[in-house]
Amino acid sequence: MEEKKSFRDAREEQEREIKERLSKIKNKIMIMSGKGGVGKSSIAAYLSILLSKKGYKVGLMDIDLHGPSIPRLLGLKSSVTPSPHPGKAFPAKFSENLEVISIEILMEDKDTATIWRGPIKLNVIRQFIADIEWESDDFLIIDSPPGTGDEPLTIAQTISDAKAIIVTTPQEISLADVRKSINFCKKVNMEILGIIENMSGFVCPYCGKQIDLFKKDGGVFVAKAKGLRFLGRIPIEPKVVQAGDEGDISFLENKELAYTKALMEITDRIEELCIKSVH
Secondary structure (H helix, E strand, O other): OHHHHHHHHHHHHHHHHHHHHHHOOOEEEEEEEOOOOOOHHHHHHHHHHHHHHOOOOEEEEEOOOOOOOHHHHHOOOOOOEEOOOOOOEEOEEEEOOEEEEEHHHHOOOOOOOOOOOHHHHHHHHHHHHHOEOOOOOOEEEEEOOOOOOHHHHHHHHHOOOOEEEEEEOOOHHHHHHHHHHHHHHHHOOOEEEEEEEEEEEEEOOOOOOEEOEOEOOHHHHHHHHHOOOEEEEEEEOHHHHHHHHHOOOHHHHOOOOHHHHHHHHHHHHHHHHHHHHHO
């Protein structure tokens, strides 16, 4: 009986800490996708960097517990640091305005497989909020694994005011899964901030013409059909693919690069929407 009470007390304390921590963060945005391989993690990482470069204090939380990629995309070298409060830690610092937490940061062997069932995953995500002392108070960007499983459901149940950005590619096989993500958000009463169409066209480096490798405008059509906001298109850029493999973010300084330009415009749009919602 005493053990049950102790567990209940710990749970209530964690719940209180989660509410207190989240109350200080103005905007919580979960980046979702219906299927893997659409560039969702890249967008979460680079969107976080661009928001931080605008002067916002940004936290980036990687809840893809089975396939974390945020630390590698960022080339993150730092790790969590102990807090003066028992059982707490500060997230890894990427820059003055950007903090990061990911299960990969906490693992000694980066290639170890995480073979966890739902309850364990739920508790890890809650610990990422309650036990990590986020100093970021403007944005919390959450990189969710593809699909509508335990991880996005935990966020929906834990962060009641989180909003979703859904990433898709133009072809129908991706759009079919996006519709599932949209229905998920409706069922859990999560506001959808908008849809991003990634891998939308490729500019030939030789002739300068755009080639629609994966069709075009699928994200636009879904957004219109569902009455959702379309945030923009991001083209395929081989330089960005290579940069992601190397943890190199220098391409974000090249404002003439079509990928960077598109992502900056989307970041401006998200900033505008979030500022409006706060004020």
